[in-house]
Amino acid sequence: MDTAHISRFVTVPVPVGEAFRLFTELPGDWLPPAHTFIRDPVLIAMEPWAGGRFFERGADGTEITRGTILEWAPPGRLVVTWRIGPGWQPVRTDENASVIEIEFRAKGPGISEVVLTYAHLDRAGDFGAQLRTAIQSQNPGETLQRYADLAERHQNRV
Numbered sequence: 001m002d003t004a005h006i007s008r009f010v011t012v013p014v015p016v017g018e019a020f021r022l023f024t025e026l027p028g029d030w031l032p033p034a035h036t037f038i039r040d041p042v043l044i045a046m047e048p049w050a051g052g053r054f055f056e057r058g059a060d061g062t063e064i065t066r067g068t069i070l071e072w073a074p075p076g077r078l079v080v081t082w083r084i085g086p087g088w089q090p091v092r093t094d095e096n097a098s099v100i101e102i103e104f105r106a107k108g109p110g111i112s113e114v115v116l117t118y119a120h121l122d123r124a125g126d127f128g129a130q131l132r133t134a135i136q137s138q139n140p141g142e143t144l145q146r147y148a149d150l151a152e153r154h155q156n157r158v
Contacts, residue, residue: 006132009115010140012151016104019112020075022151023102024048030147037064037090046080048072054080068094078102082118086127096123098131110155116144 012019023030028044036044036056043057044066052069071079081097083090091097101117118135121128135141140148 005117005119006121006135007115007117008135008139008141008144009113010144010148011107011111011113012148013111013155014151015110016106016112017075018154019104019114019151020078022154023104023114023147024074024078026150027054029150030143032142032146035143037066038062064090066090067097067100070099076104078104084131085124091124096125098123098128114144114147 014022024046027046028041031044038056038058040059041056042059044055045057046052046054046069048069050069050072052072053065054067054069055063055065057063065083067081067083069078069080071077079099079101081094082100083092083094083097085091085096098118098120101119103115103117105113105115107113118131121131121135124131
């Protein structure tokens with residue numbers, strides 16, 4: 001059983017509530033195009049409740065669930081399953097999904113720290129080691145850097 005968690009973080013120049021909003025309402029703006037399951041998705045969204053989906057939709061209406069929202073606690077916390085499997089392909093159920101815990105912490109006036117903690121990577125079987133290596137390879141990583149860039153663009157709007 002894999003009990004080790006991996007955390008990655010980024011500091012962004014927006015208040016916690018705005019940091020949460022940008023992360024949950026604009027995932028299509030921060031998710032790297034190479035990380036989508038559907039080529040050129042027309043929508044990447046999170047349903048804003050526990051039990052909701054984090055999903056992609058293609059132009060033809062095809063939908064792929066990236067994960068399930070396990071905890072929706074604005075503005076400080078979000079927990080979602082991560083349905084990634086061998087070959088970086090989606091897994092169909094949460095049974096084989098790892099978990100990402102996202103915490104939004106105030107670090108000063110108008111400054112937030114966003115921490116992603118990856119857990120249960122062992123659920124991906126042998127692919128879990130590849131996931132662990134990819135996550136540990138850089139901080140904050142492409143996804144969090146794109147998110148930080150998004151927050152930077154929005155800082156003057158709040």
